[in-house]
Structure formats: structure tokens, C-alpha cells
Amino acid sequence: MKTILEYQEEFKEQGTTPLNLLENCLKNIDPSLNAYITVTKDLAKKGLEKNVEGKVKGIPIAIKDNINIKGVPTTCASNVLKGFIPTFSATVIERIEKNGGIFIGKTNLDEFGMGSSTERSYYGPTKNPFDLTKVPGGSSGGSAAAVACGSAIISLGSDTGGSVRQPASYCGLVGLKPTYGRVSRYGLVAFGSSLDQIGIIGRNAEDVGILLEVIAGCDPKDSTSSSKEVDDYSNLNTIPKDIKIGIPEEYFKQIDPQVHSLVMKIRKALEGEGISLKSVSLPTTNYTIPTYQVISYAEASSNLARYDGVRYGLREEGEDFHDTIRKSRDEGFLSEVKRRILVGTFVLSSEAIAEYYERADLIRRLITQEFNEVLKEVDCLLTPATPTPAFPIGERTDDPIRMHVPDRLTAGANLAGIPAVVAPAGMIGKLPIGYQLIGKPFDEKRLLSIVRLVEKIAPFKGFLKEVKDG
């Protein structure tokens, strides 16, 4: 399992060439997984020809198909964006290009990022490379599957309520959701604007740290991006010995006992290094899901109003303008998106807004306050990433409430705008399962350093496929 730095060392030593690596990655694309919506072979080859120097030179990267690459279709896994080709690239894409990275393809997702299984895609479900009958997680399931099966070294996803971290857990990978504002959202198709962050799914902490260094940083085009300086996130080999980690009891309720024991193993390993772990409490955890639903659905209902077929995308002609829009949107959106738009419309409507949206906004502040208080006593939190490993395809498709259950562990970090990372804890049968670290604002370096430490003291043995050398 080579790291980005190791590959680049090889390029220098003239072992593998970037072209070899790309070709091997392409060979590892398994159509039955349905991880990709668009494979961008020519774009990748052109990128290699440009021979740009940089931190991710020659590294094939998969991009979730809700992040724009100029000239390449962006579908968001939706029929409503049929034929749409963006006239600009996302800021993160430009930064990767400037650093020599190449794009292997656009990966499958739950439509517009709405879902936790990558089943709700106009292009069909993606399968978990560890077990084809199971979901890879969602909504960044395609990005996770692409990396887990060796067709990409690392990938970008987006995380609004857990959409990078949960797939990382189900696919045995490291998934990082940065602090809100750490990475520019310009060029990410918006779902829940105050919650969305572009995240990274990779095979180890150092790789993730390298890519974070490339994409993080203030962007004048994104007014919510932070001007805080970018850390050296790839330099992960030291942790101060006196750090304290909290174990929030509410996050360990209703968890599969095997998941529980795997996370406890991680705990023991850390304690073995002299790190102190103590019990803490986050009572508002119970309200995480409904608060997340109200806010994200409300924002989504507004963000998705632009899909009316007038300037781009699917247009179904009707009798007049309003009729045309209504038909186009009916035809263009799958049912989960419709559900969320309608609920979002409801919670913002004049009769309901005070009781629902405004109230949820207040509870969000409460949740944030609580995290901030607890993170004064400890430096970060250790929790399970998901209550169970990957569930079977089709099990929860018709149950919108059950589909949200894993969000209870992940959406809190989005509501509070704080960083969180998931990394593999171990295997349950043939399926991997992750643990999660939640941290203080802009403390990604510390979180990744702890993951790096765990990689050393309790290495994960479950990777699927080596990307073969040329």
C-alpha cells in the first residue's frame, strides 16, 4: 500500500511512471461497482502531459460528481442536470491542477448529496468493493469505492451530515470533513450551504494531509471561507503527550456491540501511548438528526430552486412557464430529493418557519455551544463512525427515517462547523468499520496526527487491492 510520497519517490527513481500509475488505476476500474459516472481518461492523460510540478504530481484523483471540472459534465447523479457542462472549475480543482494532480473520473453519489447509501442515483447504485451486496455508504459512495478498489489513489467528496465519513467507515478508508470554511465551496454544487464542506477520502492520514494542504485556504470567491493560515497537514509525526481525548457517552448508545468493542480497542491503544481518555457528555446529541434535517432540507429547498430547465439541464415543455418548470422538476428529481425539497419548503413556509426553521437554528447554537464547552476540557472526541458496518443494498431505500440513523454520529460536527475524521478501526466479518475523531475548529493537524499514530500502533489490515506497480 503505497502512499503519495512513496509514489512520488518512485517517479523520481524512475520505477513507476505517472502514466503507468494512471493506466493501472484505469485497469482497476470495475464497472460492476458503478463507482464512476464519467471516466475522464483523456483529461487525465492531458494533465500528465502538462507535467506540472507539485505536491500531488502524477497522482490520479477521483472527484465526486457534484464538484465542477470545466468542460466535463457535472450530473450530481440527477436527471435534472442532463447535458450540463460547467463553464468553470471549482477552486479545489484549480488548486489540484496547479499542484500536478490528475483527475481520473467523476464519481457516483446520492442525488445532490442527499442520502447515506449512494443508492439514490439516477445512474444506479454503487456497490461496496468489500461486499457487492452491501452499500458503500453515501452520499460520497462512489469516491470511497473508487479508492477502495484501487482505481484512484485518493478522492474528493462532500460532507453535509456525514457523507464523506460514513462511506470512509464502510470502505475501510480515512475520510476527513474539514472545519467549515477551511476548504472553498466555490464550484461545489450546494446542498446545505451552512453545512457543506468538500472532504477527502484516502488510504492513510498522510495522503489526506497532503491533499488538504493543496486544497485548503481562503478563497475570495467563497465568502464563507476562512482566512486562517493553512497548516502543514502532512507533517503528522508528533503529538504532544499531554493531550486529552473525550468519550461522549451519548455516541455509544444503540451501537452494534462489535463496533463498540473495536472502538474500545482503539481507545486502549491510545491509552497505551500515555494519552488520557475520559468520559464526557453531549446531551443535545438526541436532537442532532431533526435539527440537521430541518436546516439542511430548508437550505436544499432553496439551493435546488435554480433547476428549472431555463438556462441548463432537463426541460420538459409545458403549457406555460410555470407548467414547464413543474414538469421538468417532476421528471428531473428522484423521490428522495423531492421529499427533502418539500419538507424544506414546509419548514420555511410562513405558517411553520418559527416553529421549525428558526427553532432549529437556535438548537444548532445550543449544540455548537455544547461542543465548544466540552472541547475546552478535552482536545478532541473519540466516537464510533457508524453504528453498524455497511448495510445491504435495498434495506433502507424506502425508509427515509432509518436512512438517517448513522447521521446521529456525524451530523453534529457539521452543525457545529468543527472538523472530524474517520479512520479504519478493524473488520467485522468481511466488512471494515471506522472510528471517528471530532476536533476543535481548524485543528485538523492534531486529528490527522492521532490517526497517524493509530496507523502505527494498531494498523488496519483490511485493504482490498494494491494498485499494481508497472
Add this chain to the structure above:
Amino acid sequence: MREVDIKHLSKLANIELDNKEEKLLQEDLNKIIKHIRKIQEVEVKTIPGTTHLSIEKLSFREDKKEEPLSVKEVLSNTQNPSKNHFTINRMINEDDS
């Protein structure tokens, strides 16, 4: 509990729904809203107010011209432009802008 008026919502959200969809979605929505109502339990009166979590304040852009897209690029994603305009069916009973 107030039943969700799906007809009203689908009008506001501009999504056409056939009868079957309407029924299914009505049920789904009732379920979801019931679940969301949990937030009514929380004591909210004492939470201090700001509308945003982000402590950053809005940064400004200088009033300098930037190159717009070419007309071709602007129209590149629409199917039936006319005289360099986007077209839609006639709007009935609408105000002129």
C-alpha cells in the same frame, strides 16, 4: 398536529406531482415532520442570538471589472436559444419586469 398540505407545498416548490406521488409523499412528509417535531421539546428561550455561526465577517470585492463569459458560453447549456436570448414559453398574466 397540523397536517402538511402537500398540494400547497408542491405549488410553492414548483414540482408537479401525480396523484400517486402526492399520496406517497403526503405520508412520507407526515412521518418526517412528526419525527422533526422532536425539536419542540428543547428549551430555546435562553439561547443568545446571532444568525450565523461563522465568526468571520463578510469580506469585500473591489469594484473592478472581470471578463464575463462569451455569449456562446452563456448559451452553451440551453437547447433553443433565440437571437442570443434564452427562451421559455409565453408567460401568461405576468408582470413585465
Add this chain to the structure above:
Amino acid sequence: MVEYKPTIGIEVHVQLKTNTKLFCGCPVGFGDEANSNVCSICLGLPGVLPSLNKKAVELAIKAGLALNCEIHEKSIFARKNYFYPDLPKGYQITQYRFPIATDGKVLVEGKEIRIKRVHLEEESAKSIHEEDKSLIDYNRSGIPLIEIVTEPDIDSPDMAIAYLKTLQKILQLENISGAVMARAEFRCEPNISVSKEEGKLGTRTEVKNLNSFKAVKKSLCSEIKRQIEILESGGSITQATIHYSEETGKTWEARTKEESSDYRYFPEPDLPPLVVDKEWIEEIRNSIGELPAKKKEKYVELGLTAEDAKIISNSPGSSLLFEEILKIIGDPVEISKWILRDYMSLGQPDISAENFAEMIKMVADGEISRNAGAEVLKEMVESKKTPEQIVKEKNLIQISDSTTLETVLLEVFEECPDELNRLKEGEKKLIGFFVGQVMKKTKGKADPKEVSRLISEYEKKY
């Protein structure tokens, strides 16, 4: 019979004088080729985010200050959600609960009109309607606007016009906006109700699509009439949008849409709170407050008395005109006299600086008398004709030719022998009398200076 009293409030949308749009760097133009000033952001493509134009904020603050508002150091952008082809995102970014300025006032013909609020928002696109389809041009989409809303303090259509003209002048003077209605830079939406009862307001209607001050006045008069007719016949007014036709001069209720819009306002998540610090506000305030005071200084330097300079500099309409005329012809003192004596007493109407300057020149050159000049001014305001046209039509050319005048003078001397004797005996004040008589005989066309001179010469002889 108790009269119905109208109550009017006005909303004006003003296009700010910036180089670029409110949330993107696209140029602001007018009449450019369709869809040539458009980018991913103002087109609302998936993935774009707004980026706020500093100059637009500055001008909004300036407008607030010029209208004596309180400027809020923190204000919030909000989304107003509705569907329309001219609205690319399916929502408009505006300000709702926390606008940038509130609680201002402006003096209009001696009455204080309270300004409820001034806030920033983005303009929508332009649509052209054809037989079977509509065409949309996004050049206008995203242009910076401020919306200025008054309290219902206006009590007549005439006052509404006076308010609008005052507002327009302020915006032009402070370089906040070109404020030209024909270029869609200044859009008025008055709302109006009538009531017989003191202190009780009727149901109000809102008039839209007005393209000139004339249309504003006429539509309001028509709407007042329409409302009174309904109320008198026992009916009631429905809160509706009103359309006005310039051709028929009539107003009527627009067909109400099936659902009245629920805009579902919520704070714009892509824009943190707009914070403007005290220093910046003061800087902007100084750039306004400086204007009348600095102008006064300048005018005094040009030769006006302090009193005259003060009056003109404090009136946006007059000072603007004064300076424009000054650019065309010199003689600030002479111009100021015309402004103070004649222009202001006419109510500071709309008038072309070129024509005004031309008239003043004609008087200064002796082509027409001062009285004739005043007459020409009045006529110019009413008919918009040029001074040359008016002078020709009314035959106002002054008689300055001494031979002609002498002839008339001699006639007058013959007709008034007693007064002539008294003049010969030294009653100098009779010069005025004789000037008057000559003016009478020449129907005001005689050049009084010349007449006066001739009389004095004559007097010297004797």
C-alpha cells in the same frame, strides 16, 4: 361632505453607480448585446457563490446618510425565494429583517417624509415578450440596487412627485445613481389608500410599471378616483397590484395570481453578516456633509454672498443646476440671482441647464430684457421649448436701439409734460416713471438700461 384623504407611501428601486454587479465582476452596462455581460455567478450556475461589491456597500451607506438614516454596523443578507425566469437562482439575495439603514427623513416642500429603510439587493434579468414565447437577457441580472421605502407620509400625488424629484436629485448629486427612469435606474412603486376617517387608513393598493413622473402622478390620481368610486358605491378595496395605461390614463387591478407568494425569507448562508465599521461610515458621512459646506465655501469664493451661497448649496436641485449652468456660461453672481429669485420661486422644476444658460446669456447680452427673461424661464419650464423659440414666438426681442427708443421717449415726453417739467427741475426719481412709460409703450420690450441712460443724458442737457 367629508372628503377622502389619500395616504401614499413609495418604494423606489435605485440602480447604484458601480462598475460591476453586486455579487460578481461582470460589467454594468445598458443596451449592450444580449447576454454579453454575464458570468457563471449571475447566471446562477450550479456551484457558484456570491462575492460582495465594496463600492455598492459604500453607495448604499451614502444613500442612507444622505437620507438622514441610521446606518447599522451589522446587517444581514437574506434569500427571497420565488420562481421566475428572470431570477436565475430561484431566489433573490436581498436584505430583510436587518437592512443596512433605517429611520431616515427627507424634507419635501416643507414636510418631513420619513424614510423607513434602505437596503441592498440584486436586480433580476430582463425579459421581452413575443407572441408565443419570452426571451430572457441576463445582462441586468445581479446589478446592484438599493430599495428605498418611505412611511406613508405622502398625502397627495403632487407631493409624491415632489418627493421623487427630491430623491432623484439627491442620488444624482451624491453620485450614488444616475437615477434616470428611462434607463431603468429609478423605479417607483407607490402604494395608495384613501380614507374618510381621521387617523384610520384604508386598504392600500400598489401601482407598478410606471415609466415616468407623469405616469406616477396620473396613475395616482386615477387610482384615487377609482378607490373613491368603489367606496362610495358601498364596495371595498382589495389589496392588489394595480396596472396603469399611459394611453387610457386608467388604472385597474391586475389579475391576482392563484397563490399569494410566500417568500420564505431566511438568512443567506453564503454571506456572513455585513459589518461596516464606524470609521468607514464617518468617512462616507464626511464625503457628504462636506458637499454642501464645501460648496458654500466655493460659491463664496466665486463672489456670492455668504447668505446666497448657503441657500443654494443646501438645495441639491438648485446647486446641481447652478454648477451645470456655470460650466456653460460664466458669471456666477448673475446665475445665482436667477436661481434665487426666479428658479426657486417656481418650485425648482425640471429644466435643461443649456436652455437656462442660453436665456441668461440673452439677457446679459441685452437681447431681451430681464422681465422677458423671467417670462422665457416660465415658458421653458412649461413647454420645454428653447429660449430662441420662445423669444421668437412671443416676440420678446428687446429694443436696445437708441434711435428707436429716443423716438418712443420723445413721444412719452410729449404725453407727460408735467412730469417732464418736474424732471427738469431735478426730481430724479421720475426717471423711473419715464422708463416705466416707455416700457408700457413698447410692451416691455425696451431695454430699460438704455432708456434710463437716454433719459439721464436728456436730463443733463437741461
